[in-house]
Amino acid sequence: MSTHTLSTRLGLSLPSPLTPFRPDWQGANTVSMWIKRDDLIHPVVSGNKWRKLSEQLQRYMQHQSSTQRHIISFGGGFSNHLHALGWCCWQLDIRFTAIVRGNYHATPTPMLKDLAQWRANIQYVTKAEYSRRHDQDYLNALQNKAPDALIIPEGGSQASALTGVRQLLTEIQQPFDTIIAPVASGATMAGIISGLTANQSALGIAVLNGVGYLENLVAQFLPDFSKRHQQNETLPAQQWQILHQFHHGGYAKRTPALIALCEESLQAHQLAVEPVYSGKVFYAVKQLLGEGYFAPGENIVILHTGGLQGNRSDPASDE
Ligand SMILES: *Cc1c(COP(=O)(O)O)cnc(C)c1O
Numbered sequence: 001m002s003t004h005t006l007s008t009r010l011g012l013s014l015p016s017p018l019t020p021f022r023p024d025w026q027g028a029n030t031v032s033m034w035i036k037r038d039d040l041i042h043p044v045v046s047g048n049k050w051r052k053l054s055e056q057l058q059r060y061m062q063h064q065s066s067t068q069r070h071i072i073s074f075g076g077g078f079s080n081h082l083h084a085l086g087w088c089c090w091q092l093d094i095r096f097t098a099i100v101r102g103n104y105h106a107t108p109t110p111m112l113k114d115l116a117q118w119r120a121n122i123q124y125v126t127k128a129e130y131s132r133r134h135d136q137d138y139l140n141a142l143q144n145k146a147p148d149a150l151i152i153p154e155g156g157s158q159a160s161a162l163t164g165v166r167q168l169l170t171e172i173q174q175p176f177d178t179i180i181a182p183v184a185s186g187a188t189m190a191g192i193i194s195g196l197t198a199n200q201s202a203l204g205i206a207v208l209n210g211v212g213y214l215e216n217l218v219a220q221f222l223p224d225f226s227k228r229h230q231q232n233e234t235l236p237a238q239q240w241q242i243l244h245q246f247h248h249g250g251y252a253k254r255t256p257a258l259i260a261l262c263e264e265s266l267q268a269h270q271l272a273v274e275p276v277y278s279g280k281v282f283y284a285v286k287q288l289l290g291e292g293y294f295a296p297g298e299n300i301v302i303l304h305t306g307g308l309q310g311n312r313s314d315p316a317s318d319e
Contacts, residue, residue: 003058003164010091012042012050015171021302023269027289031298034174035271039278039306044114047306048181048188049084051168052161053152057088059160060150070095070149072142073156074133077104078252078315080307081155082120083111090118097121097149101130110312157187162221165191172301176200178294180285181303182207182277183214183242184251188305190221193240204242205284207277208251211244218242246284252276252315258283271304274311278304 007014017040021033038047045053060069071094075082082098089096096118103124104112115122132138133154142151152158165188169179179196183189183204192202206214218240248255254275262279265271273279285302294300 033300039304044087045084051164052156054164055160068148072097073152074099074154077109086115086120155185157185161187162191166195169195176299176301179301186217189218202240206244
């Protein structure tokens, strides 16, 4: 099954549209902007979660016989990733086990209620157990208990995610100089960087407080990073950069200014954004335009990574 067949079977709208963006913001008339509308791919499997999962899902559908399919993955109670993956598994008749950080048994979030309805097997684990989600011993034990299962890391963030993310760049016909996207686990940013041409650059907007930490996460996904690292070479002139002044206090944290920007986007530009990821990106773009950050005439693509289903609840309560 090709990714195309798979996306058709799931009813996804691909390629996603690229729409011009002309807000009346200060400085906006000096550049050209477009939005890559990955939020429109699907109401549930939107944005970068589909991009990151497509390659893995396609390969698994190809190689595992239908009666043995079982996927295991990890996330918090508000995870867009578990939600998107849970829906795909339900549609594709794949058994799905969601390992969830914290006990929401008595008070499931809207996402967890959906998962239950989609017949996911939800396992609530303590924060201590959840912290072992990347440990090889822990993963081996999990795999031994379910030998046929495909274990996908938190957020779908792994090397194979880069292939699916690169696909979104090939869909963009409009020549551009800069592409802007949010950064959390870094896999989306790494996928974008891996698909840039020599004269293009990527600008990441940190959605959490992680100076240095986020740069390392991105770099570790890049194919030739470990080799360079071993040879102790310095990286070539950076084609990418992460800005850290727009996280509004940390992951899922929000300020009145951020909420106002989200409301303005919807009212003035008919563009739905949410405060955890896309809202912070558009807030940053507005601010940077006002500061004259971009070169006059620059062609800018803003990636809308989706995640709007998350608007149903406030993940900041997930401490
Ligand atoms: C998960 C998510 C991100 C973060 O992507 P990373 O690859 O983890 O950096 C960005 N936007 C939305 C809407 C998401 O759901």
